[in-house]
Amino acid sequence: MNELLNIQDWGAWQYAIAGSGVLLLAIFGVLTYRVGYWINEGRKLQAVGYLTPRVTIFARYARWMLAAGIVWFKVGPKRVIGRKNIQHNRRKLIFPNHQIEHDALVIPAVLRMLYFRALMAINQITGVRKPVAAWLGIVPVHHDKNPMAAVRVSVDVLKAEPDSSMVVFPQGALFRDNKLDVNDFFAGGIAIGRMAGPKDGPNPFDVVPTGVYYDRDPKHASWLQWAINGIGIKFFRGWFGEQLYGVTVVFGEPIPLDSLPKDKKAAMAIVFEKIKECSDRARAETLKRFGEKV
Numbered sequence: 326m327n328e329l330l331n332i333q334d335w336g337a338w339q340y341a342i343a344g345s346g347v348l349l350l351a352i353f354g355v356l357t358y359r360v361g362y363w364i365n366e367g368r369k370l371q372a373v374g375y376l377t378p379r380v381t382i383f384a385r386y387a388r389w390m391l392a393a394g395i396v397w398f399k400v401g402p403k404r405v406i407g408r409k410n411i412q413h414n415r416r417k418l419i420f421p422n423h424q425i426e427h428d429a430l431v432i433p434a435v436l437r438m439l440y441f442r443a444l445m446a447i448n449q450i451t452g453v454r455k456p457v458a459a460w461l462g463i464v465p466v467h468h469d470k471n472p473m474a475a476v477r478v479s480v481d482v483l484k485a486e487p488d489s490s491m492v493v494f495p496q497g498a499l500f501r502d503n504k505l506d507v508n509d510f511f512a513g514g515i516a517i518g519r520m521a522g523p524k525d526g527p528n529p530f531d532v533v534p535t536g537v538y539y540d541r542d543p544k545h546a547s548w549l550q551w552a553i554n555g556i557g558i559k560f561f562r563g564w565f566g567e568q569l570y571g572v573t574v575v576f577g578e579p580i581p582l583d584s585l586p587k588d589k590k591a592a593m594a595i596v597f598e599k600i601k602e603c604s605d606r607a608r609a610e611t612l613k614r615f616g617e618k619v
Contacts, residue, residue, distance in 0.1 A: 360456075363456040363457075363459055363460050364455075364456045366378070366456065366459035366460070367450075367454075367455030367456035367457075367458065367459045368455065369459070370450065370455060370458060370459045370463070370465055371447070371450070371455070371465070373467050373471050373474045374471075374474040374477065374478055375465075375478070376464075376478050376481060376482055376485075377459045377460075377462055377463070379462070379486060380440065380442075380460075380461060380462035382438075384460050384461055384462075385438050385439075385440065386438065388433050388461055389433060389434065389436075389437050389438060392430045392431075392433040392434035393434040395430050395434075396427070396430050396431055396434045396572070399427070399569070400427055400430075400431065400539070400569045400571065400572050401540065401546075401547055401550060401569055401570045401571035401572065402547055402571045402572075403431065403434065403435065403571065403572045403573070403574065404571070404572075404573045404574070404610065404611075404614075405435050405573075405574050405575075405576070406573065406574070406575045406576070406606070406607070406610060407575055407576035407577060407578075407603075408435075408576060410533055410576040410577060410578055410579055411436065411439065411533055411576050413531070413579065415529060415530070415531050415579070415581075416483075416487075416488075416489070416490050416529045416530045416531070417439075417441075417490040417491070417530065417531055417532075417533050417579070418490070418491050418493060418514050418515070418517070418518045418530050418531070418532045418533065418582070419432070419436070419441070419490065419491070419492045419493070419533045419535055419576075420493055420494075420495050420514060420532060420533065420534055420535060420596060420600060421492070421494060421535035421536070421537050421574075421600070422494075422496065422500070422503065422505060422535070422536060422537055422600055422601075422603075422604050423494035423495075423496045423497075423498065423499055423500060424499060424500060424501055424503050424537065424539065425499060425501055425539070425567055426499070427539070427567065427569070427572070428494070428537060429445075431537060431572055431574065432492055432535075432537075432574075435574050436492075439490060440486075440488055440489055440490065441462075441489060441490040441491060441492050442462045442463070442464055442479065442482055442483070442486075442489055442490075442491050442492070443461075443462070443463055443464065443491070443492040443493075444463075444464050444465075444466050444475055444479065444491075444492070444493055444494070445458060445463045445464070445465060445466065446465070446466050447465040447466060447467050450463065450465055462482075464478050464479050464482065476513060476516065476517055476520075479491060479517045479521070480517055480520045480521045483517070483518075483521035484521055491514065491517065491518070493513065493514030493517070495510040495511055495512075495513075495514055495593065495596070495597075495600070496509050496510055496511070497511055497513075503538075503604065505597070505600070505601050505604060507593075507594055507597045510593055510596075510597045510600075511593070512589035512590060512592060512593040514532075515532070515582070515585070515589050515592050515593060515596070516589060518530040518532070518582050519582065522582070527583055528581070528582045528583045530581075530582045531579035531580060531581055531582065532579070532580040532581075532582060532585070532596055533576055533577065533579050533580075534576075534577035534578075534580070534596055534599035534600040534602070534603050535574065535575065535576055535577065535600065535603055536574070536575040536577070536600060536601075536602070536603025536604030536605070536606060536607040537572065537573075537574050537604065537607060538572065538573045538574075538575075538604060538607035538608045538611055539567075539569050539571075539572050540569065540570045540571040540572065540573070540611050541567075541568055541569060541570065542570060542615075543568070543570065544615075545570045545571060545611075545615055546570045547570070547571070550570060571611070573607040573608075573610055573611045574607065575603040575604075575606045575607045575610070576603070577599050577600070577602065577603045578599075580595075580596065580599065
């Protein structure tokens with residue numbers, strides 16, 4: 326026994342095994358601590374006005390990869406038009422039309438590693454979503470308690486993080502038929518951008534109107550979708566009750582926030598027209614791809 330415990334007699338492989346064990350224990354300890362940390366942050370996120378820590382590079386990469394994988398598997402092929410419109414150095418307020426739950430995955434999938442925060446209704450942040458939402462920098466909207474708290478938190482985080490952009494769904498609710506009406510679009514995102522900018526000097530934000538169109542035509546199914554459906558895996562198509570065969574996202578020309586009218590409603594009316602143009606183009610590009618008329 327004493328000979329076995331005498332580390333002076335250990336060989337290289339024994340040192341390697343011992344070192345690997347220590348390393349695994351250290352990794353496990355770090356992961357346990359970080360998971361616990363974000364679980365706690367998820368609890369704090371439930372409080373009105375709480376601001377989560379900065380989104381790490383690893384979190385942004387994980388968000389991109391996970392969202393892209395789920396979109397590829399559950400939604401289908403994705404096309405992005407106008408990517409150059411989000412690649413400039415100015416800060417961005419990205420305003421997409423809002424149709425279905427998949428939007429929450431499609432947008433991160435196409436924004437890739439862009440550093441951004443996003444708004445999300447608190448009633449959607451439940452269970453395991455709590456620590457994940459905190460990890461990804463979500464700003465909760467408490468519609469039933471104090472919806473203006475989300476505006477204040479968004480302004481605070483954009484001021485504190487000068488490289489951060491913001492994703493805002495101006496409709497604030499799902500419109501599954503994608504019938505766009507200017508009266509359903511709210512100017513809260515424009516107010517956030519203006520308040521987050523400097524009081525004196527030019528505003529650093531551009532509004533990026535964004536159109537999302539989901540392909541629901543089974544004739545457009547990809548080879549993977551045909552194969553999965555062919556072997557009878559029902560859950561593949563049954564996600565939120567939607568049957569999807571692809572998505573097209575169009576990023577419109579950036580609109581400097583300073584160029585919009587001071588009146589928020591008038592400013593939103595201009596942005597609405599651009600969002601509608603992007604949405605219509607996304608549909609047209611999808612149909613054109615399959616040789617169909619708009």
